[in-house]
Amino acid sequence: MKTAALLLHGLGQSPASWDKVLGHMKSPGPVSCPDLFSLAGSGPVTYEKLYQGFCAFCEKTEGPLALCGLSLGAVLALAFALERPEKASALVLIGGQCAMPRALLRVQNGIFRLLPSKAFQSMGLAKKDALSLTRSMLGLDYQGRLQEVACPALVLCGEKDRANKKAARAMGKGIPRARLAFIPGAGHEANMDAPEMLAEMLETFFAENCGE
Numbered sequence: 001m002k003t004a005a006l007l008l009h010g011l012g013q014s015p016a017s018w019d020k021v022l023g024h025m026k027s028p029g030p031v032s033c034p035d036l037f038s039l040a041g042s043g044p045v046t047y048e049k050l051y052q053g054f055c056a057f058c059e060k061t062e063g064p065l066a067l068c069g070l071s072l073g074a075v076l077a078l079a080f081a082l083e084r085p086e087k088a089s090a091l092v093l094i095g096g097q098c099a100m101p102r103a104l105l106r107v108q109n110g111i112f113r114l115l116p117s118k119a120f121q122s123m124g125l126a127k128k129d130a131l132s133l134t135r136s137m138l139g140l141d142y143q144g145r146l147q148e149v150a151c152p153a154l155v156l157c158g159e160k161d162r163a164n165k166k167a168a169r170a171m172g173k174g175i176p177r178a179r180l181a182f183i184p185g186a187g188h189e190a191n192m193d194a195p196e197m198l199a200e201m202l203e204t205f206f207a208e209n210c211g212e
Contacts, residue, residue: 003210008073020195045129064089146174158186
């Protein structure tokens, strides 16, 4: 059986954000695109609750997993690969961070406060939950543990995603078995901006690192 792959969306996205990528993959194999926010349980959404729900979801899948995450999804994937190295067989981090940029998160939180509640409907996340989630991520810092990532990794960043290029380079350098690449023409949401190119990169990486 081929290694199962999880495609993890970002904040402001949904599982459908991966549809175009999947449409361009010739042989995707067993792939799941979970709704991350449904895993956070009841009450205010925090990173810790979301991560625990994500871990429980992963444990239900038999065998190793290939984890591919964008933005928030990349943070979750990196954390899981660090905590459960025997379960994570391959890692793709797209537009992610290894240490949360506090100033950037505060700016994002400020923007969220100004947006009307209806602007959050497409996320499957209420405005108050988006605010509580971003606040709860302020202290996250995995940069000092990058060398602990045991599996092969592909670190990707959109060519136009200036806010995350520094982190991409840090992860590309700090993760022992990482390869770094920038996606031409893509911004932060590479799965929406360059789905065909991203699909090709994922298939190549999975073929090289996720055997039967």
